Amino acid sequence: MSLLRVLNLQTHFDTEQGVVRAVDGVTFDVAEGEILGLVGESGSGKSVTALSIMRLVQGRIRADEITFDGMDLLRLDEAAVREIRGAKIGMIFQDPMRSLNPVLTIGRQLTEVLRRHQKMDGAAARRRAVELLDMVGLAMPEKRLSAYPHQLSGGMRQRVMIAIALSCHPKLLIADEATTALDVTIQAQIVELVKQLARDLGTAVIWISHDLGLVAGMCDRVNVMYAGRIVETGSVDELFYRPSHGYTLGLIGSSPRVDGEGGDRLVSIEGMPPDMIEPITLCPFLPRCRVTVADCQRTMPPSRHLGGGHYASCVADLTSHWSGDRA
Amino acid sequence: MSVNTPELAVLDERPERGHALRVAARQFVRNRAAVAGLACLVLICAVTALAPVLAPYDPVKIHLASKLQPPSLLHWFGTDHFGRDVLSRVIYGGRVSLLVGLLVTAFTFVVGVPLGLASGFLGGRIDNIFMRLVDAFLTFPPLLLAVAIVGLLGADVQNVMLALGMVQAPILARLVRGSALSAREEVHVLAARALGAGPFRIAFSNVLRNILSPIIVQLTIVFAAAVVTEAALSFLGLGTQPPQPSWGRDISDARRFLADAPWMFLVPSTAIILCALSLHFMADGLRDWMDPRSRRR
Secondary structure (H helix, E strand, O other), X not given: OOOEEEEEEEEEEEEOOEEEEEEEEEEEEEOOOOEEEEEOOOOOOHHHHHHHHOXXXXXEEEOOEEEEOOEEOXXXXXXXXXXXXXXXXXXXXXXXXXXXXXXXXXXXXXXXXXXXXXXXXXXXXXXXXHHHHHHOXXXXXXXXXXXXXXXXXXXXXXXXXXXXXXOOXXXXXXXXXXXXXXOHHHHHHHHHHHHHHHHHHOOEEEEEXXXXXXXXXHOOEEEEEEOOEEEEEEEHHHHHHOOOOHHHHHHHHOOXXXXXXXXXXXXXXXXXXXXXXXXXXXOOOHHHOOOOOHHHHOOOOOOEEOOOOOEEOOOXXXXXXXXXXXX | OOOHHHHHHHHHHOOOOOHHHHHHHXXXXXXXXXXXXXXXXXXXXXXXXXXXXXXXXXXXXXXXXXXXXXXXXXXXXXXXXXXXXXXXXXXXXXXHHHHHHHXXXXXXXXXXXXXXXXXXXXXXXHHHHHHHHHHHHHOOOHHHXXXXXXXXXXXXXXXXXXXXXXXXXHHHHHHXXXXXXXXXXXXXXXHHHHOOOOHHHHHHHHHHHHHHHHHHHHHHHHHHHHHHHHHHHHHOOOOOOOOOOOHHHHHHHHHHHOOOOHHHHHHHHHHHHHHHHHHHHXXXXXXXXXXXXXXXX
């Protein structure tokens, strides 16, 4: 049984210009202990998907089903959802510089969560806080407790955020662009840390990123999002060696490769993502796609099963684009 | 400077939690102007509190034989047109002024902060109702509004305080609302919600605690404004009634003797200026000190 099941999630925002369909029919599962990647460009609905699961967006959230650990998240009242947030689902954000409360010490912010969710007393929470800071690799954890966020570097703050997010042994950790604001060496450390902690604690992770390379090195499975929907899903190998959606192909083509394969120039994806207010009837990626076929102009492409856990909503045959060494 | 140096320096300075308060106190003391302001205020409060002991004369007893005397050893700050000792009147008058300042500030805080916080934090209809009310109050010039309220309720010190509070509370509420509006959009608010924090915790620890600086600054302005406006209202004959002393009242009386007895005017004015100035200095230090990011090491 999967830990999290999201079925046909739709998150809409009412604006002056009309209804923005930020997330439009997203379906996916997360198994216990699995690391799932969610990739796509800005505005593709990755973050809104995550926040909708946590019920943290102001928009209208509808879904046929959002079950987490046997609980129907859409039916719970606000107080019950609060019991889940931070305790059963942890979340870390893009900007570690701003996601800690600047006027409270690190220790206060850590122990507050422990006292709230684990009903620990002050001393126990303090002891646990030291353990947690040690666990995320902060030197001198006892002394860090009395530090304020501005006294720590970005990487250290993200470690603190991870410590807080994992403090109550959540079954699921949502990392929303958790390394985007950090420099590359720190990025690698944080990725390793999350990977290792997830493995050690058996925590499932939804890793949201626009960085394909990062996702490839980290995740078991990847969902590619575009215009508020998942256009392709599969294992890392399936996706990278046999991309089967025009958008995935474009994403891979626009990412640099460390192995310097071929020395090709990077290819950008021309154009802009679609207006999310207009109803979308054809493939949303069509105007920007480089591999269109005649069928693209007729109907919305259905999700095709390509073997294993590999699905793509694309009618074009991309076999010829698979580079030999990758297949 | 490398990122690590300041961290380590600070951490070494306060290895344990119990030290936090002492460190904070030390940091406050480093701001000389703030300390001077605080000392001055304490002195003013002490002197007015001990008025019956310190004042050399009865502040209301008329002694026409010695009227309008310039400062001398007998009357350090001279006498007024009724022969009353100016020093004694200033000391006693401080009681009214400081009490008005204190109570008006307290009223403004108690009314303005919850109103503004609820408005900015909850938004929607509550925000609309509160802010239209505030708008209604803010359309009147503050002094005129105070005059109108006092005129309506009768001229005495309590009504002056109420009037001043009603003038100042909407201003603070508007300020708190604005700050809260921007503070609630911070990422750490979302992060706190993602950790299961309820609305009250967020309103206090993520929003209110982060906007304390402008509130404190505004409150000191309120205090100073209250002292000055009480003076103005008493000057107009709407506040403290004769023969009771008050700084504003006495300045009002002094205006007819500006040329003959300038001390009558200068002494209470200096008291008001001193009071307002030390408050501002103290507030400045307090604001810096409340914000961990601007604390000097």
